[in-house]
Amino acid sequence: MELLCGNIIAANQEKDRFWEISNTRLPEFPQSVVVGSAAKCESSSLNNCSCTAYAYDSNGCSIWIGELMNLQDGSGNALYLRLAASKFPKPKSKKGIIIGQSGFDS
Structure with a gap:
């Protein structure tokens, strides 16, 4: 599924996430x-439709547009990669079962 642009949640669609x-x-x-x-x-x-990833650290906010060049393991930084909402699991239903006690007359 394609990426959705911006924070807008379309009908029956969730927003992209990182x-x-x-x-x-x-x-x-x-x-x-x-x-x-x-x-x-x-x-x-x-909100930046061209942004493919971002990082936030002591140097502030950095974003990447397009391909990620020379991404490697091991330097302790966190990179947040943009993915389509469809790539994330759907939240489970929060419906529960109500168990009640019927009135008993003694």
Whole structure:
């Protein structure tokens, strides 16, 4: 399934999300985005239709457009890769069974 652009949730569709890839050496050619928090970095990345991944660390928010060049294991950074909503498991139904006690007259 294709990626959905932006934070908009279309009818019967969920928004794209990011999959954390931990302990990585970040790819080459990041673009810096000025934001104040990790949550704002994620939101900004999700709203950018060209963004394929982002990272937020002591250097701030970095995003990648297009292919991720030279991504490698082992440097302790977390990279968040954009995936279509369809790639994530659907939340389980929260419907429960109600067990009651009928009134008994003694």
